[in-house]
Amino acid sequence: MALIKADKLGVSVAKDPSLMTGAIPKRHWMDTPAVFKPGNYAYPTKPSIMEYHKFPNPREWNPEEEDWKLPENWQEILLKGLKERLDKFRSLKVFMDCCVRCGACADKCHFFLGTGDPKNMPVLRAELLRSVYKNDFTRAGKILGRLAGARPLTFNVLKDWFMYFYQCTECRRCSVFCPYGIDTAEITMIGRELLHLVGVNINWILEPAANSNRTGNHMGLQPHTFKDNIGYLCDDIEDITGIRVEPTFNRKGAEVLFITPSADVFAEPGIYTAMGYLLLFHHIGLDYTWSTYASEGGNFGLFTSNEMMKKLNGKMYNEARRLGVKFILGGECGHMWRVVHQYMDTMNGPADFMDEVPTSPITGTRFENARSTKMVHISEFTADLIKNGKLKLDPSRNNHRKVTFHDSCNPARAMGMLDEPRYVLNNVVNNFKEMPENTIREQTFCCGSGTGLNTDEIMELRMRAGLPRANAVRHVADKYGVNTLSCVCAIDRATLTSLMNYWNPDVQVCGVSELVGNALVMDGEKERETGLRFEPLEGTEG
Amino acid sequence: MPTLEHNGKAFTVDEDGFLTTGMEEWNTDWVEYVKGVEGISDLTDEHWKVINTLQEYYKKNGIAPMVRILSKTTGFPLKRIYELFPSGPGKGACKMAGLPKPTGCV
Numbered sequence: 001m002a003l004i005k006a007d008k009l010g011v012s013v014a015k016d017p018s019l020m021t022g023a024i025p026k027r028h029w030m031d032t033p034a035v036f037k038p039g040n041y042a043y044p045t046k047p048s049i050m051e052y053h054k055f056p057n058p059r060e061w062n063p064e065e066e067d068w069k070l071p072e073n074w075q076e077i078l079l080k081g082l083k084e085r086l087d088k089f090r091s092l093k094v095f096m097d098c099c100v101r102c103g104a105c106a107d108k109c110h111f112f113l114g115t116g117d118p119k120n121m122p123v124l125r126a127e128l129l130r131s132v133y134k135n136d137f138t139r140a141g142k143i144l145g146r147l148a149g150a151r152p153l154t155f156n157v158l159k160d161w162f163m164y165f166y167q168c169t170e171c172r173r174c175s176v177f178c179p180y181g182i183d184t185a186e187i188t189m190i191g192r193e194l195l196h197l198v199g200v201n202i203n204w205i206l207e208p209a210a211n212s213n214r215t216g217n218h219m220g221l222q223p224h225t226f227k228d229n230i231g232y233l234c235d236d237i238e239d240i241t242g243i244r245v246e247p248t249f250n251r252k253g254a255e256v257l258f259i260t261p262s263a264d265v266f267a268e269p270g271i272y273t274a275m276g277y278l279l280l281f282h283h284i285g286l287d288y289t290w291s292t293y294a295s296e297g298g299n300f301g302l303f304t305s306n307e308m309m310k311k312l313n314g315k316m317y318n319e320a321r322r323l324g325v326k327f328i329l330g331g332e333c334g335h336m337w338r339v340v341h342q343y344m345d346t347m348n349g350p351a352d353f354m355d356e357v358p359t360s361p362i363t364g365t366r367f368e369n370a371r372s373t374k375m376v377h378i379s380e381f382t383a384d385l386i387k388n389g390k391l392k393l394d395p396s397r398n399n400h401r402k403v404t405f406h407d408s409c410n411p412a413r414a415m416g417m418l419d420e421p422r423y424v425l426n427n428v429v430n431n432f433k434e435m436p437e438n439t440i441r442e443q444t445f446c447c448g449s450g451t452g453l454n455t456d457e458i459m460e461l462r463m464r465a466g467l468p469r470a471n472a473v474r475h476v477a478d479k480y481g482v483n484t485l486s487c488v489c490a491i492d493r494a495t496l497t498s499l500m501n502y503w504n505p506d507v508q509v510c511g512v513s514e515l516v517g518n519a520l521v522m523d524g525e526k527e528r529e530t531g532l533r534f535e536p537l538e539g540t541e542g
Numbered sequence: 543m544p545t546l547e548h549n550g551k552a553f554t555v556d557e558d559g560f561l562t563t564g565m566e567e568w569n570t571d572w573v574e575y576v577k578g579v580e581g582i583s584d585l586t587d588e589h590w591k592v593i594n595t596l597q598e599y600y601k602k603n604g605i606a607p608m609v610r611i612l613s614k615t616t617g618f619p620l621k622r623i624y625e626l627f628p629s630g631p632g633k634g635a636c637k638m639a640g641l642p643k644p645t646g647c648v
Contacts, residue, residue, distance in 0.1 A: 043557050127605040
């Protein structure tokens with residue numbers, strides 16, 4: 001769909017009462033059904049992909065039509081599914097019970113700020129599920145009904161779920177402000193799991209998940225393609241630096257297995273980040289291997305179901321075991337780190353077949369934080385190298401860039417990695433400026449397109465949801481002339497690029513490791529005339 | 543899946559107008575059709591070079607090439623590819639060549 005101009009954005013979705021129009025809703029939210037129209041929903045999953053996953057109810061269907069071709073007993077299926085999950089996940093039951101509707105979360109959500117739609121307040125998003133929980137699983141709801149915030153599971157409720165569990169990026173900014181620590185991401189995850197039971201889901205998530213099952217990565221890169229692509233990046237590195245890097249693949253006995261999102265070896269600007277990794281590993285002589293089987297750090301299973309997440313995560317550890325590596329080094333991925341840091345240990349772990357504590361072979365530093373998962377983040381690995389004086393760096397090669405840093409939601413909030421990327425940046429660039437403090441670190445604003453919502457048919461929603469982030473970038477662009485938005489996530493690299501093209505067209509997006517690669521002084525290199533994306537350096541333009 | 547007709551030939555396409563069955567259904571009528579949709583006035587040898595490159599690559603790899611590979615193989619810088627296919631290598635050229643849309647973190 002065509003992308004509308006910024007001045008029209010304020011009225012195109014939110015004609016009804018909302019934050020955007022200033023009008024107060026006249027109808028109770030329970031009586032305000034979700035309306036699907038082109039541009040406000042992602043395409044349903046193709047039947048062939050559903051069949052591939054052996055998911056129930058594969059069919060052609062259209063959210064705009066009144067018949068979603070649901071199984072006849074769909075309510076029964078959903079309520080049974082909810083009951084199973086309430087029994088299985090203590091957290092879900094607690095989150096359903098403990099909200100006091102204080103509203104601290106309401107204006108913390110980028111989707112609410114960008115759309116003005118009340119149902120995008122995290123409290124109300126959870127209420128979409130909670131109302132059904134109350135109706136069928138609590139005494140108060142059974143007796144008092146709507147007075148107690150309960151409502152029966154009707155088709156309009158299902159519409160609400162599909163609309164708003166796919167207008168949440170599971171970024172968890174709201175959870176930072178919740179006095180009870182309610183994790184809306186987990187509510188959205190359960191909501192999406194329930195929807196799968198009746199065959200209501202989106203292709204943009206399930207097709208990459210199917211690809212990852214089949215070829216090892218979301219892109220669908222087969223082993224020879226994966227290897228060839230990295231070969232092309234090595235050719236470019238040679239053109240730019242005069243150095244030939246020789247990465248290895250599927251090599252048993254390597255000390256380290258390196259895994260990054262497959263977009264890093266396929267799409268711009270991720271490929272420049274990958275060139276940064278390749279240069280770094282060559283620079284320090286790391287004994288490492290890529291894998292064409294565990295060729296994906298990302299895990300669209302996190303956006304699908306707990307079972308799918310476990311399966312896709314398991315691939316990385318199976319490969320680490322097969323190759324006999326000492327630990328896994330993980331690239332600049334966002335949600336991979338949520339899976340690894342928060343779920344891996346009890347899901348597929350502990351990965352005690354690897355070394356007890358991952359230890360940097362270059363500096364001897366022991367990464368105690370990765371004792372259980374055996375997976376070290378490239379930014380903490382790089383920061384440690386710099387701290388120990390193991391890298392030869394010339395930050396002036398990034399002088400053509402005035403850089404700010406977008407804390408990718410999951411490394412920041414799910415992993416607590418806040419200072420390492422900044423330490424790296426301060427050593428590889430001369431011009432680093434922070435965005436306002438309520439938009440970074442734990443309080444970072446999402447790119448607006450995470451959790452598999454990075455598909456083009458909902459571009460308007462994405463531009464809205466990304467507005468708070470874009471606004472903070474605009475601030476530092478105006479104030480300091482920032483022209484580069486760095487990040488440590490592949491979804492970010494893709495989606496922030498679209499976001500910047502729309503809101504701040506002069507700002508480029510890059511991974512932190514691209515800037516590292518630019519600054520690295522390689523033994524025997526030729527004088528650099530360009531950066532890793534063949535852009536002129538300061539003083540060499542035109 | 544919607545069906546569309548051009549010169550009396552029917553094609554099954556997805557929501558974004560890509561051929562559902564890809565190259566199985568692809569033929570020169572499809573190229574003519576996309577040419578109209580894309581607003582390309584004349585199909586030149588350069589267009590065909592891009593189409594042929596994409597199809598050959600797809601047959602070997604089951605996926606569209608990354609843009610840099612397309613550039614290197616055809617010898618056309620990205621700017622030229624955009625001149626040839628105004629909506630870009632993915633949405634324009636891949637559609638015309640009968641390749642599917644890429645998915646994932648892109």
